[in-house]
Amino acid sequence: MNFYENTLKNMNKAAKIMKLDQETLDTLSYPQKTLMVNLQVRMDSGEMKYFEAYRVQHSELRGPFKGGIRYLPNVDLDEIKALATEMTFKCAVAGIPYGGGKGGVCCNAKEMSKGELERLTRKYVQAVYQVIGPNHDIPAPDMYTTPQIMAWFMDEYSRLVNQYSPGVVTGKPIEVGGSLGRGTATAQGGAYVLEEYMKRHDMKAEGTTVIVQGFGNAGSFAAEILHSMGFTVVGVSDSKGGLYNEKGMDPFCIVKSKKEKGSVTNCDEGKAVGPMEILEKPCDILVLAAMENQVTEANMKNIKAKIILELANGPTIAEADEYLSKQGVVIIPDILANSGGVTVSYFEWLQNQQAYYWPLEEVEVKLKRAIIEALVRILDLQNEHKCTLREAAYISAFDRLDKALKLRGSGAHLRCKVYNK
Ligand code: GLU
Secondary structure (H helix, E strand, O other): OOHHHHHHHHHHHHHHHHOOOHHHHHHHOOOOEEEEEEEEEEOOOOOEEEEEEEEEEEEOOOOOEEOOEEEEOOOOHHHHHHHHHHHHHHHHHHOOOOOEEEEEEEOOHHHOOHHHHHHHHHHHHHHHHHHOEOOOEEOOEOOOOOHHHHHHHHHHHHHHHOOOOHHHOOOOOHHHOOOOOOOOHHHHHHHHHHHHHHHHOOOOOOOOEEEEEOOOHHHHHHHHHHHHOOOEEEEEEEOOEEEEOOOOOOHHHHHHHHHHHOOHHHOOOOEEEOOOHHHHOOOOEEEEOOOOOOEOOOOHHHOOOOEEEEOOOOOEOHHHHHHHHHOOOEEEOHHHHOHHHHHHHHHHHHHHHHOOOOOHHHHHHHHHHHHHHHHHHHHHHHHHHOOOHHHHHHHHHHHHHHHHHHHHOHHHOOOEEEEOO
């Protein structure tokens, strides 16, 4: 189950349906540049530790490279390449003027102190600052990278280039150039898409049950937002396990309990179940907000949901995607469903460029308009090509990328496989 191969499979399927120019497909099947570095960080114990780190710049055809950085113990190059590729397609689906990129550091953020995380982050910036920038490559948060980490990132970069540069990174705290609404944007965007999709298919939130896998930034806000919209949240989970109650639970209580006790499983709103078992429990809508490769050949036959909303990147592998689609399960794909995050990142960057900050209502109205426009375009393409939403989403992105490539010329996607500073 290679995440990068999975992404290429998704691209190939869509390319075939739309009869995409082979040259465009080939061009976008490789990242432009890959940076691999080793970060040397002094730990609190006095010991020196080494961390492998990456930045993959997939495509800048439609604008600067854009995409988060994840801090995870087993990050590898293929994973970052897949995520960088997905970012190119996500930004094109969302219609925002960015390409795609992604970064990662192999580390266990959960076990590191604040000081260690700060030193690691500053080291990462020192390693990449010559190849990023507000008009070239703009990182952001991803798994286990917080607004605080983005603040250190911006601070270190500004110091190195001797210029206050809030636009070099998004997902910052409000006090240092962040945007209102960025924290909840991934979940909020997904909720807007789901609501619009359901409206068009005569479905209502009331009486509709939801399970949310993952309780980080995307999952916890998704549970709260969907509950507030009238959905019945019957299940949630985090890395330690799941919590289920067929009668419904209050996600606000679960958030509070997780803060106090460390996991959703310790909350008395429901009964504890296994972390993977939660995916197979009865529900109408399954929100995948944990990580890649969650719905696979091993569990696809046990999924009961009729709609899957992918707030994580790459949570459904190609075989499961095909099987479930044939069974009539509607999968709202990651590159659309979670594009609210990068869309508000774009708004944050715009505000930074203008040094003029918008009220929350403006962010929300613009996000809703943008993501619904992206959905409508995909629904039209789905109708035209009689394909799945994922295929239509890739077609939507390919169409924009292909046009950009043809207009700019073949030199636009410069490939330089690996470079080490
Ligand atoms: N990490 C998020 C994603 O995968 C956000 C990226 C961004 O805001 O640039 O979409």
